[in-house]
Amino acid sequence: MPDPTFLEIKNLAIDFVTETATVEAVKGISLSIARGETLAIVGESGSGKSVTGLALTRLLPEPPAIYKSGEILLDGKNVLTMPPRELRTIRGNKIAYIFQEPSTSLNPVFTIRNQIAEAIKLHRTDVRDIDGEVIKYLDMVGIVDPEKRLHDYPHQLSGGMQQRVMIAMALSCRPELLVADEPTTALDVTIQKQIIDQLRELKQRVQMAIILITHNFGIIGGLADRVAVMFRGKIVEYGETHTVLANPQHPYTKALIQCIPQPGQKRHRLTTIDHAALEAAV
Amino acid sequence: MFSYLIRRLLYAIPILFGVMLITFLLFFVVQPPYARARAILGEKARPAQVQQWLHDHGYDKPTYLNTKPGQHLFDSLFVNQMKRLITFDFGVSDKTSLPIAKTFTDGVIPSLCLTLPAFVIGFIMAVTLSLYQVFIRYSALDRFGVFLCVALMSIPPMIYMFVGQRVLAMQLNYFPAYGFDLRGWQTAKFVLLPVTLMIVMYLGNDVRLYRTIFLEEITQDYVRTALAKGVPQSRVLFVHVLKNGMISLITLVVAHLPFLIMGSLLLENFFGIPGLGNALIHAIQTGDAAMTNALVYLGALFYLAGLMLTDICYAFADPRIRLS
Numbered sequence: 001m002p003d004p005t006f007l008e009i010k011n012l013a014i015d016f017v018t019e020t021a022t023v024e025a026v027k028g029i030s031l032s033i034a035r036g037e038t039l040a041i042v043g044e045s046g047s048g049k050s051v052t053g054l055a056l057t058r059l060l061p062e063p064p065a066i067y068k069s070g071e072i073l074l075d076g077k078n079v080l081t082m083p084p085r086e087l088r089t090i091r092g093n094k095i096a097y098i099f100q101e102p103s104t105s106l107n108p109v110f111t112i113r114n115q116i117a118e119a120i121k122l123h124r125t126d127v128r129d130i131d132g133e134v135i136k137y138l139d140m141v142g143i144v145d146p147e148k149r150l151h152d153y154p155h156q157l158s159g160g161m162q163q164r165v166m167i168a169m170a171l172s173c174r175p176e177l178l179v180a181d182e183p184t185t186a187l188d189v190t191i192q193k194q195i196i197d198q199l200r201e202l203k204q205r206v207q208m209a210i211i212l213i214t215h216n217f218g219i220i221g222g223l224a225d226r227v228a229v230m231f232r233g234k235i236v237e238y239g240e241t242h243t244v245l246a247n248p249q250h251p252y253t254k255a256l257i258q259c260i261p262q263p264g265q266k267r268h269r270l271t272t273i274d275h276a277a278l279e280a281a282v
Numbered sequence: 283m284f285s286y287l288i289r290r291l292l293y294a295i296p297i298l299f300g301v302m303l304i305t306f307l308l309f310f311v312v313q314p315p316y317a318r319a320r321a322i323l324g325e326k327a328r329p330a331q332v333q334q335w336l337h338d339h340g341y342d343k344p345t346y347l348n349t350k351p352g353q354h355l356f357d358s359l360f361v362n363q364m365k366r367l368i369t370f371d372f373g374v375s376d377k378t379s380l381p382i383a384k385t386f387t388d389g390v391i392p393s394l395c396l397t398l399p400a401f402v403i404g405f406i407m408a409v410t411l412s413l414y415q416v417f418i419r420y421s422a423l424d425r426f427g428v429f430l431c432v433a434l435m436s437i438p439p440m441i442y443m444f445v446g447q448r449v450l451a452m453q454l455n456y457f458p459a460y461g462f463d464l465r466g467w468q469t470a471k472f473v474l475l476p477v478t479l480m481i482v483m484y485l486g487n488d489v490r491l492y493r494t495i496f497l498e499e500i501t502q503d504y505v506r507t508a509l510a511k512g513v514p515q516s517r518v519l520f521v522h523v524l525k526n527g528m529i530s531l532i533t534l535v536v537a538h539l540p541f542l543i544m545g546s547l548l549l550e551n552f553f554g555i556p557g558l559g560n561a562l563i564h565a566i567q568t569g570d571a572a573m574t575n576a577l578v579y580l581g582a583l584f585y586l587a588g589l590m591l592t593d594i595c596y597a598f599a600d601p602r603i604r605l606s
Contacts, residue, residue, distance in 0.1 A: 054506075057510065059506060059509055059510055063420065084515075088512040088513075088514060089512065090512070091509065091510055091511060091512035092510060092511035092512035092513075093512055096510070096511075097507070097510040099503065099506070099507065101503060104502065104503040104504065105503045105504060105506070105507045106504060106507065107504040107507070107508065107522055107525075107526070108504070108526065108600075108601070108602060109525045109526055109529070109599070109600060109601060110522075110525070118508075118511065118513065119511045119512070122511065122512050122513065123512060153601040153602070155601070155602045166507075169507075169511070173511075173512075
């Protein structure tokens with residue numbers, strides 16, 4: 001790893017407290033990311049992977065979320081104790097997000113130009129030609145004829161295009177880290193591949209770290225340098241992607257990898273994870 | 283858009299026909315013109331006087347179809363009444379014999395002096411307060427706000443009017459207690475108290491409703507996206523959430539806009555404002571069926587206009603909606 005670590009999660013624990021129950025969503029995890037590195041966080045629904053991603057800029061609604069312990073150090077400063085004003089200079093600017101459902105993540109009543117421009121105006125006050133900048137990023141994420149698309153509303157775009165707009169919006173402030181929270185889950189398979197290819201290409205072009213949050217081991221190969229497997233709020237396996245894929249140690253990781261359907265393999269049923277057996281093994 | 287509006291106007295025709303039918307049944311069948319003449323002229327009126335009155339008002343016709351030989355088949359109460367309403371030729375009041383159109387034009391301005399400021403100020407206040415409550419959602423102050431709203435809603439309107447008139451106007455002498463004057467600042471002096479009361483009466487209900495609408499919006503994904511971009515909370519609320527919430531608010535609010543012309547029944551009556559609300563109450567009290575009928579018909583007309591206006595505003599507020 002050539003570059004030093006710039007984001008470090010130390011022993012982070014997050015609870016969700018409601019009137020009736022307390023759920024421990026994240027139970028003391030530690031992670032670190034170096035500049036330009038891509039880390040995949042893999043796990044099933046409810047494993048705490050998305051919560052971890054949102055916690056990086058303290059985006060979880062509080063209440064119900066409570067940051068019980070631990071710290072998130074960005075360039076040595078703890079995000080969790082920052083005042084709101086300072087937090088806003090990180091959101092979008094140093095750490096940007098793309099989310100699972102592009103159709104609802106974009107504001108339906110504003111044009112895509114306005115939504116991208118809003119981010120640029122917030123963080124890059126020196127930019128004069130805002131339209132030109134918006135067009136530049138729309139072009140970068142592979143939107144054809146971006147000039148003609150500027151004044152479109154989100155509903156006028158396809159799901160894949162919407163996600164590209166989300167990526168353009170995230171990139172427009174030149175973040176150091178892009179958190180992609182299940183960026184392809186809501187898209188159909190061919191679009192999924194396009195978006196993943198897009199991310200891979202952008203990773204080469206723009207120097208930025210990526211945290212790829214997914215439940216699908218299938219999409220991380222060739223994109224992620226390292227992988228952290230989360231199960232029930234804990235990291236159960238953490239290592240170089242090719243090592244983990246080739247030689248998974250934890251039974252949950254093994255189970256997840258087995259779930260990837262292999263082309264050409266003749267099977268009548270897809271593999272599922274037997275939670276009872278897993279529970280006994282962990 | 284244009285063809286849509288034409289279609290909506292055509293849809294309005296059967297609805298208006300229904301309104302006319304119902305008001306006709308109420309004012310000409312439930313209480314036939316003869317009974318009305320008796321009520322207005324008094325028990326001691328001679329039959330000839332009654333006949334004369336009926337003739338003067340054009341009420342001496344058969345109810346639905348004129349089957350008398352030598353007369354036009356449609357020269358009947360119902361058809362004539364329909365013609366009048368469609369052409370806005372409302373005729374004269376049963377009671378005072380003054381033209382109804384004049385009562386209407388005289389009443390519009392005083393009514394609007396009361397309802398328009400109350401509506402505009404009340405709406406802005408309700409939106410601002412509810413957005414602020416959403417900003418501090420689930421805090422102690424927010425909960426206290428909800429409590430206050432429920433308290434405001436729980437007090438019957440008559441209490442506000444009574445206390446306002448008694449205490450603020452009569453005892454403390456802050457406002458005139460009754461009356462109206464349509465001359466610049468004089469008008470403001472007279473409507474200040476009723477406008478304030480009208481705002482207070484509806485504020486609790488509106489703030490609670492709008493708060494619910496905005497709370498619904500704040501959980502949407504696009505709010506998280508805006509926050510993730512580093513947009514300040516206040517801008518998220520007053521730009522992103524407000525514009526989306528407006529789509530829901532429009533249904534509740536815009537339909538009432540044309541209806542403001544009809545004034546407020548209770549407040550106008552209580553504070554002596556010579557608006558259309560007062561005119562309607564007066565017409566009902568004195569058994570002035572022609573006037574009541576005209577005002578009810580106009581009210582229905584304005585309500586239909588409000589519904590159309592709602593649709594048009596939808597198209598402006600929500601880019602996903604195309605009127606076609």
